[in-house]
Amino acid sequence: MAEQPTEHLDPAEARPERLRVFLVDDHAMFRAGVRAELGAHVEVVGEASTVAEAITRIASVGPDVVLLDVHMPDGGGRAVLEAMRRTHPQVKFLALSVSDAAEDVIGLIRAGARGYVTKTISPDELAAAIRRVADGDAVFSPRLAGFVLDAFAARPDAPVADPELDQLTNREREVLRLLARGYAYKEIAKELFISIKTVETHVSNVLRKLQMSNRYELSRWAADRRLV
Amino acid sequence: MTREPPISTVTSPPRLYRAPEHRMAAGVAAGIADHLGISVLRVRVAFMVLLGLSGLGLLLYAAFWAVVPLRPGDTAVPPRRDVAQLLPFVGIGLGVLLIQVMVFDSVGAAGTAGWLVAIIAVGAGVIWHQSAPERRRQWGEAMPVPWLGAVVEESDRRAFVLRFIGGGVLVAVGIIGVAAVYSPAQNFDAVINGVIFALVGLAGVGVVAAPVLWRTYSQLRSEREGRIREQERAELAAMVHDQVLHTLALIQRNAGDVKTVQRLARGQERSLRNWLYKPTASPSERFAAALEQAAAEVEDTFAISVETVVVGDRETDEKVGALVAAAREALVNAARHADVQTVSLYAEVEPDQVSVFVRDRGKGFDPDTVEDHRHGVSGSIIGRMKRHGGRAEIRSGPGEGTEVRLILPISRDSSAAERNR
Numbered sequence: 001m002a003e004q005p006t007e008h009l010d011p012a013e014a015r016p017e018r019l020r021v022f023l024v025d026d027h028a029m030f031r032a033g034v035r036a037e038l039g040a041h042v043e044v045v046g047e048a049s050t051v052a053e054a055i056t057r058i059a060s061v062g063p064d065v066v067l068l069d070v071h072m073p074d075g076g077g078r079a080v081l082e083a084m085r086r087t088h089p090q091v092k093f094l095a096l097s098v099s100d101a102a103e104d105v106i107g108l109i110r111a112g113a114r115g116y117v118t119k120t121i122s123p124d125e126l127a128a129a130i131r132r133v134a135d136g137d138a139v140f141s142p143r144l145a146g147f148v149l150d151a152f153a154a155r156p157d158a159p160v161a162d163p164e165l166d167q168l169t170n171r172e173r174e175v176l177r178l179l180a181r182g183y184a185y186k187e188i189a190k191e192l193f194i195s196i197k198t199v200e201t202h203v204s205n206v207l208r209k210l211q212m213s214n215r216y217e218l219s220r221w222a223a224d225r226r227l228v
Numbered sequence: 229m230t231r232e233p234p235i236s237t238v239t240s241p242p243r244l245y246r247a248p249e250h251r252m253a254a255g256v257a258a259g260i261a262d263h264l265g266i267s268v269l270r271v272r273v274a275f276m277v278l279l280g281l282s283g284l285g286l287l288l289y290a291a292f293w294a295v296v297p298l299r300p301g302d303t304a305v306p307p308r309r310d311v312a313q314l315l316p317f318v319g320i321g322l323g324v325l326l327i328q329v330m331v332f333d334s335v336g337a338a339g340t341a342g343w344l345v346a347i348i349a350v351g352a353g354v355i356w357h358q359s360a361p362e363r364r365r366q367w368g369e370a371m372p373v374p375w376l377g378a379v380v381e382e383s384d385r386r387a388f389v390l391r392f393i394g395g396g397v398l399v400a401v402g403i404i405g406v407a408a409v410y411s412p413a414q415n416f417d418a419v420i421n422g423v424i425f426a427l428v429g430l431a432g433v434g435v436v437a438a439p440v441l442w443r444t445y446s447q448l449r450s451e452r453e454g455r456i457r458e459q460e461r462a463e464l465a466a467m468v469h470d471q472v473l474h475t476l477a478l479i480q481r482n483a484g485d486v487k488t489v490q491r492l493a494r495g496q497e498r499s500l501r502n503w504l505y506k507p508t509a510s511p512s513e514r515f516a517a518a519l520e521q522a523a524a525e526v527e528d529t530f531a532i533s534v535e536t537v538v539v540g541d542r543e544t545d546e547k548v549g550a551l552v553a554a555a556r557e558a559l560v561n562a563a564r565h566a567d568v569q570t571v572s573l574y575a576e577v578e579p580d581q582v583s584v585f586v587r588d589r590g591k592g593f594d595p596d597t598v599e600d601h602r603h604g605v606s607g608s609i610i611g612r613m614k615r616h617g618g619r620a621e622i623r624s625g626p627g628e629g630t631e632v633r634l635i636l637p638i639s640r641d642s643s644a645a646e647r648n649r
Contacts, residue, residue, distance in 0.1 A: 101505040120497075142572060146537035149576070180537045181585045181631070182572025 018043045019134050022063035024054040024080060025096075026072045030119070034067065034096075034126075041127035051079045058084060063091060064134045068113065070097035070104045081111040094133045096126070102147045109210050115139025137200050138207040145179035148206060168206060175202040246298050256292040276321040285321070471499055491531040498524055509541075515548050515577065516541040519584070522556040523573055530563035533570050540577030542638075550616040551582060551636045557608040558586035558632040566590025566630060582636045589629040595622055609634070 019042040023031045026049050035044045046061045048054035051074045058066060058080075066084075068077040081093055095108040095116040105116050114133045117126065118141070129139045152168050168176070171192075178188045185203075189196045247258035257275060261268040278285035475496040482488040509517040516538040523534040542548070555573065562571045568590040575584045605622065609632065613620040618636035 099505070100501070142535055142537050142574065146539050146574070149539045177574075177576070180539070180576075181574040182535065182587045182589075 019065060019130060020045045020061075020063040021130060022054075022058055022061060022066045023047045024049075024058075024066060024072075024077065025069040026050065027069075030069075037123035038127060038130075041123075042130060051075050051083075054080045055083045058091060059088065062088070065092045065094055065130050067096045067130070068093050068108070070095055070099055070108060077108060077113075078111045081108065081113060085112045092133045092136075094130060094139065096121075100141075100143055102150075105144055105147055106151065106210070109144070109207065112211060114207070116144050117141060136204075138203045140176075140179050140203055140206075142180045142182050145176040148210065149173065149176050149180060168209065172202045172206050175199055176206060179203070244296050246293070246296050254289075254293045255298070256289055256296065259296060260292070272317050273320065276317055277324050279321045279324055467503060471496060487531050491528060494531075494533055495524075495528055498527070513543060514541055515544050515552070515582065516575070518544055518549070518552045519555060519573070519575055522552055523559060526556065526559040526563055526571075530560070532563045532568065534559060534573050535570060536573045538575045538577075542577050542582070547616040547618070547636055547638070548582065550612050551584060551618065551634055554609045554612050554620065554634050555584045555586060555632075557612075558584075558634070561605065561609075561632075562586060562588040562590065562630060565593070568629075581638060584634040585631060586634075587629065587631040592624045592626050592628045592630050594626060595624055 021038065021042045021044050023034055023044060023046070025031050025034075025047075028049065031047050031049075035047070038044060042065075045063050046057050048057050049072075051072060054066075066080075068080060070077045077093075077095055077097070084091060084093075093113045095105075095113040096119060097104060097108075097116070098119045099105075100118050108116055114136075115129060115138055117129050117139060121129070132139050148168075152173070174192060175188055178191060183191065185196050185199045188199045192199075244263045245259050246255035247262050257271040258268050261271045264271075275285040275289055278288060475492050479489050479492050482492070511517040511521040519538055520536055523536045526532070527534050544552070555575070559571060559573065562568070566588040568588045570588075572587040573584070574587075575582070609622075610620045613634055613636070616636065618634065620635075621633040622630065623633070624630035
């Protein structure tokens with residue numbers, strides 16, 4: 001799955017220091033591969049292969065972005081996210097997984113990941129995604145946008161407890177649709193006659209709503225999708 | 229008392245069989261006689277005499293019948309029962325009963341002793357019966373009466389419950405009977421006491437049998453779990469063998485050919501993903517499955533990757549089938565002409581329309597300059613959508629890539645029915 005390509009790199013490239021990136025994955029081969037591929041773009045400051053190791057090492061190293069595998073023994077990326085989110089809010093998490101199953105993607109996003117990419121991503125696109133996440137932006141793959149649309153479209157007539165929180169605005173849906181169609185942020189901005197910054201705001205709002213949706217909504221969503 | 233009843237043979241190592249050759253009823257007496265090496269007549273007379281002890285003879289006979297297997301190998305030719313010979317023994321039994329009533333005037337100490345021995349015999353039989361599950365199974369098959377086999381066999385939970393209730397009722401009725409016989413009938417308390425004793429007796433049997441039952445149950449459960457695990461493993465192994473190993477072999481053989489390797493890896497990834505995460509649906513029935521199948525075909529044929537996102541789903545009909553065909557044509561065009569590695573395919577099922585978007589970031593073209601004889605776009609996409617009440621737009625420009633938008637309105641009725649499904 002390809003991420004939104006690289007037209008939005010310029011502000012990050014202008015940054016003087018290189019981003020400090022931490023890898024969490026239980027496959028040493030994969031860590032070595034990512035380290036080699038990313039070496040030119042970012043600084044890999046540490047690696048961990050288990051949840052416990054990740055929690056202690058991230059706390060001591062303090063990276064900008066953590067690349068997080070979803071499926072690991074002892075709870076996987078979600079356990080790391082839940083442990084770190086309170087204590088280290090400045091660390092950004094980007095999920096990097098071989099799985100693009102809906103429950104994995106949405107679960108990680110709800111736990112607080114700023115983005116989700118699959119392991120088939122190209123090194124350049126991964127570097128771009130890391131920069132976007134480090135800048136506080138959300139990384140949405142077309143597939144993730146599809147999942148979100150699917151989740152919110154599943155019950156159009158269902159009563160919503162808190163519309164402000166749980167419902168996507170029409171504009172946000174529009175942006176998600178274009179994302180799902182494979183448009184880049186720049187192209188979305190052109191299509192909707194808004195600025196790139198506005199597109200990013202919409203996307204970030206969607207992400208925030210996903211994370212802050214209440215427990216009831218989450219369990220209903222999962223039940224609808226027969227995930228639980 | 230007359231003679232020791234052959235109870236001890238019940239608890240001894242079971243080489244005791246019922247004899248099918250010269251039997252009168254079930255071959256119990258003949259079997260015991262064979263086993264002990266004494267004459268059949270003496271055993272039968274012993275049973276009849278034991279009948280005098282409050283029917284102990286009959287009880288013992290029934291117990292033996294239930295737990296002692298028919299001698300194996302002989303079951304194929306069941307010989308005739310010698311019914312005529314039963315008569316004298318029935319006569320003896322009646323005589324014994326008569327004498328007992330006359331001598332003891334009623335059931336007394338002898339009767340109590342008889343019942344005690346009977347209960348011990350049955351208890352011993354139960355314990356022995358529980359001790360060898362595989363042997364028990366054989367008896368189940370050898371049982372002459374099917375329901376008796378169902379009672380003794382531990383086939384399923386229903387049989388267990390049935391047996392438990394039946395046994396409980398039997399024990400209760402028996403003890404109530406004892407109480408009624410031994411105490412004057414007008415004393416109702418005695419019956420109540422009898423019931424209480426029955427419950428106590430049941431609890432005792434339960435305590436004796438529970439560990440064995442529990443062991444059997446947990447054995448069965450772990451056996452079943454193991455079987456299920458084994459089955460899943462076998463299925464996974466078969467899938468890995470059929471697909472993954474073959475793909476890896478092909479990749480090794482085509483290591484130099486980047487395109488082939490990519491195509492093989494992509495196809496394998498797709499099928500593994502489907503196997504791991506996706507519920508299976510028939511492409512001829514569901515829109516999403518049909519579209520994904522079309523995308524997979526294009527991926528395999530042209531060695532590109534199609535990034536498929538489908539939101540919602542519905543059943544297919546003729547119009548939806550045409551939409552899928554048009555989308556496939558758009559994918560083929562993108563794969564053939566755009567000169568890209570990745571094509572995006574997005575489909576959304578909404579209450580009143582189904583839309584499909586096929587987008588690439590390739591060379592693009594000027595739609596106005598497409599020559600008339602190129603039927604791919606005009607016939608297969610635009611024309612097809614028009615014929616089925618939809619529409620197609622193509623947005624493209626040199627260097628900007630191409631997006632094909634396919635919109636198919638659907639009637640409210642059918643979509644409402646679809647959602648209420």
